Amino acid sequence: MKLSTQKIYLGKLNNTPLGDLRFAASDLGLLAVEWADSQPELDRYLFRLNRPVETNQKIIQVYAKEIGEFLKGSRRHFSFAIDWSVLNPFQLKTLKAVYKIPYGQTRTYAEIAMQIGHPNAYRAVGRANATNPLPLVIPCHRVIGTDGKLHGYGGGQGLPTKEWLLKLERTHV
Numbered sequence: 096m097k098l099s100t101q102k103i104y105l106g107k108l109n110n111t112p113l114g115d116l117r118f119a120a121s122d123l124g125l126l127a128v129e130w131a132d133s134q135p136e137l138d139r140y141l142f143r144l145n146r147p148v149e150t151n152q153k154i155i156q157v158y159a160k161e162i163g164e165f166l167k168g169s170r171r172h173f174s175f176a177i178d179w180s181v182l183n184p185f186q187l188k189t190l191k192a193v194y195k196i197p198y199g200q201t202r203t204y205a206e207i208a209m210q211i212g213h214p215n216a217y218r219a220v221g222r223a224n225a226t227n228p229l230p231l232v233i234p235c236h237r238v239i240g241t242d243g244k245l246h247g248y249g250g251g252q253g254l255p256t257k258e259w260l261l262k263l264e265r266t267h268v
Contacts, residue, residue, distance in 0.1 A: 103141055103148045106155025107131070111166045113251050113259065118155045118162075121146075124176030125158050127228040130251050140228060144181060162231055168267040171198040173232055181228070185216075189223035196237040199264040203241045217241075225249055236260040 101121055109115040115131035119141055126144075129137035141148055152159075157175055164170035177194075179187055188211045196202050202210075204217040204224075213219070224235040230250040236257045240246040248257035 101146055103144065103146050104151040104154040105148060106150065106152040106159060108159035108163055111163060113166060113256060116159075116162065118158050119148075120155060120158060121178045121180075123178035123180060125229060125232060126178045126181065128162070128231055133250075165231065166263070168263055171267070177229065177232065185213075185219065186223045186226065189220050190227055190229075190233045190235075193224065193227070193235055193238060194233045196234055198234075199267070201237045201239045201261070203239055204246075205241050207238060221247065231260070234260075237264075 103126060104120050106118050106120075107116065108118070109131070113130070117127075117129045117131055117134060117137055118125065119127040119137065127137060127140060129140075161170055161173050161175060165173070179191070182190060189207060192207050192210050193202075204220045205214075207220045208214055208217040211220075220238075224238055225247060227233050227235045227249075230236070230248075236248060236250075245254050245257050245261075248254055250256055
């Protein structure tokens with residue numbers, strides 16, 4: 096497999112209310128967000144992209160600043176670009192729909208499935224959310240079960256992190 100020449104830049108944001116975070120970006124925008132204690136998962140994800148990787152906190156700083164503001168409750172929207180190029184077509188369609196869920200609101204997996212034209216694909220929508228490379232930015236924490244309960248969250252401490260994020264947003268709506 097040929098190595099792409101498009102670089103991936105790595106950086107971090109430590110001491111957030113949810114712990115230490117790691118970021119990966121390309122020249123197209125933010126590519127991945129991961130908790131520091133899940134570094135092996137980020138490393139495997141980046142390895143599959145087969146691109147040269149370098150640490151560059153200067154490039155990452157714009158992402159770290161805005162995500163830090165979001166986690167403090169002083170930012171509702173991100174102004175930076177996202178690199179959508181690494182997502183498969185279904186994941187892209189699903190995560191773009193999730194990205195549009197307004198701050199402080201939720202949608203169900205079934206509602207997202209309907210919205211993207213696949214009304215019976217709520218489990219696939221759940222899977223697309225579970226493999227979301229940009230938690231916090233693509234707000235999969237805003238997707239809940241049809242029963243109104245929280246179901247699944249792979250970031251941070253799992254469901255307690257999802258609950259914390261939803262409370263943060265409801266406090267600052």
